Amino acid sequence: xxxxxxxxxxxxxxxxxxxxxxxxxxxxxxxxxxxxxxxxxxxxxxxxxxxxxxxxxxxxxxxxxxxxxxxxxxxxxxxxxxxxxxxxxxxxxxxxxxxxxxxxxxxxxxxxxxxxxxxxxxxxxxxxxxxxxxxxxxxxxxxxxxxxxxxxxxxxxxxxxxxxxxxxxxxxxxxxxxxxxxxxxxxxxxxxxxxxxxxxxxxxxxxxxxxxxxxxxxxxxxxxxxxxxxxxxxxxxxxxxxxxxxxxxxxxxxxxxxxxxxxxxxxxxxxxxxxxxxxxxxxxxxxxxxxxxxxxxxxxxxxxxxxxxxxxxxxxxxxxxxxxxxxxxxxxxxxxxxxxxxxxxxxxxxxxxxxxxxxxxxxxxxxxxxxxxxxxxxxxxxxxxxx
Numbered sequence: 001x002x003x004x005x006x007x008x009x010x011x012x013x014x015x016x017x018x019x020x021x022x023x024x025x026x027x028x029x030x031x032x033x034x035x036x037x038x039x040x041x042x043x044x045x046x047x048x049x050x051x052x053x054x055x056x057x058x059x060x061x062x063x064x065x066x067x068x069x070x071x072x073x074x075x076x077x078x079x080x081x082x083x084x085x086x087x088x089x090x091x092x093x094x095x096x097x098x099x100x101x102x103x104x105x106x107x108x109x110x111x112x113x114x115x116x117x118x119x120x121x122x123x124x125x126x127x128x129x130x131x132x133x134x135x136x137x138x139x140x141x142x143x144x145x146x147x148x149x150x151x152x153x154x155x156x157x158x159x160x161x162x163x164x165x166x167x168x169x170x171x172x173x174x175x176x177x178x179x180x181x182x183x184x185x186x187x188x189x190x191x192x193x194x195x196x197x198x199x200x201x202x203x204x205x206x207x208x209x210x211x212x213x214x215x216x217x218x219x220x221x222x223x224x225x226x227x228x229x230x231x232x233x234x235x236x237x238x239x240x241x242x243x244x245x246x247x248x249x250x251x252x253x254x255x256x257x258x259x260x261x262x263x264x265x266x267x268x269x270x271x272x273x274x275x276x277x278x279x280x281x282x283x284x285x286x287x288x289x290x291x292x293x294x295x296x297x298x299x300x301x302x303x304x305x306x307x308x309x310x311x312x313x314x315x316x317x318x319x320x321x322x323x324x325x326x327x328x329x330x331x332x333x334x335x336x337x338x339x340x341x342x343x344x345x346x347x348x349x350x351x352x353x354x355x356x357x358x359x360x361x362x363x364x365x366x367x368x369x370x371x372x373x374x375x376x377x378x379x380x381x382x383x384x385x386x387x
Contacts, residue, residue, distance in 0.1 A: 012120030013112075019123060020092050023131050027088055031080035037087065037133045043069035044076040047201075050209050054216040063220070064135065066201045066213045067167050073204075088133055094141030094164075095126075099309050101148060102285075105278040106317060114316045121332055122312035124339025129305035139168040140289070140306045143175040147285045150179040151272070155189050162193035170221065174292055181265060182272050182284070235353040236299040237361070243354040257295045264291040267368060274375035279317065283371040286310045290364035294357050301342070304356050307364065311335055314367045321374075327366060335363055 032038060043062035046053050047069040055061050062069065075083035103115045129136050142165035149157035158179070165172035176194070180187045201210050233239075237256065238248045248256075264287055271283040289307040293299055315335060319328045338359040341351045 010116060012116030012118070012123075016096070016119040016123055019127055020088075020130065023127075024085060024088060026131065027084045027133075028081055031084045034131055035084070035133050037080065037084050039063070040068070040072050040087075041076045041080070041083075044073045047205060048073060050205065052216065053213050054220050065167065065170055065197070065217060066210055067197050068135075070201045070204045071167060084133060088130070091133070091135070091138040091141065092130060094145070095137050095309065096141075098141040098144035098148075099313060102144065102282055102310075102313060105148065105281055106313075107278050108320070110320055114313065114320060117319065118309065118313035118316040120312070121315055121335050122308035122339075124336055125308035126305040127339070128342060129302040132302060134302055134305070135168045136303055136305050139165060139172060140309065142168055143172055143288070144285050144310070146172075146175055146179060147288070148281050150183050150186055151277070151281055151284070153183060153186070155186065158186055159189050159193050159196075162190055163197055166194060166197045171292060171296060175288055178265065178268055178284070178288055182268060233353050234297060234299060235301050235303070235356060236296055237294050237357050239357055240354040253297070257297075260291060260295050264288065267372075271371060271375060275371065279371065279374070282310060282314055282317065283368070286314050286364060286371075287368055290360065290368070294361055294364075299357075301353065301356055304338075304360055307360055308335070308339065311360075311363055311367065314371075315363075318367070318370060327370070331363055331366055334359055338363075
């Protein structure tokens, strides 16, 4: 079975762009509705005034690095309408560019269809984070482009995308560690990017003030990793167990995260060495986002937007390579349906917060297995040819 119909060459991409234009209209109409941008503006205003950025006891409000507050100041000064518009366009453009670049790396035929169908499948799960203006969208695009640049050994691009990813969210350090493991010669570049991001705010504020903010930031990050506040409900792999009344102890959860980190490292190294260059980049980033979504202790439902587009493109690739099939049909349905759980309030209440980690684990696990099997066939065929 093959669903490569001419209409889908444009339909999916058209819906992706059309939905974003609707989001922009909503931002202009009501910039303070369903948005996290107020927290960004509050951080920039506090930075300008030399006031504390973080409410360490509450672990709420502004939760980003000091550099984010410093660099968001121009957007804050543009006001909620224009500033929000520029922020949404920037994050969306980076993510879309990353997807387009990845599709070009995949090669083969039907590239327009691959991009269109992949974005169509990803749209429901990604749209909530896009609408809210969450930095997760920028983080996803920057980490994806970092992955592709690092695999190609492009030092300047690696530095730029690594810096942008860390600015977006500190969890980008996971992708930097994987990039360093895959390309050790780029480790100095990645370290330089981290140092650059840390040092940048000192150009805009006194050193004493920033030293205090970095201390609070580090304390908040470490406490948030183990302490659960009442207003935060984790949507990581522990959520299904907590929902049925069998919460996992933090020590046990930490062990699981460490084991899965080792699995992630092993998987990306395998894909880098055994898969073709184009599919390898997609498989590596998909595996990394799976870990960053399901095994991050501070995961929220909209965090899963990070895996939506790479999973959509991977499913589209599966469709193309296998000419359809049951697995591709099931994964397409699950990914698309998983993004619709927030449309109806009753469905959302029923499935929150346990459904998305299960659905994404099924999707990502199946795709990782498919990439592994694809690489295994290549290794076997190469062995036969050499024999």
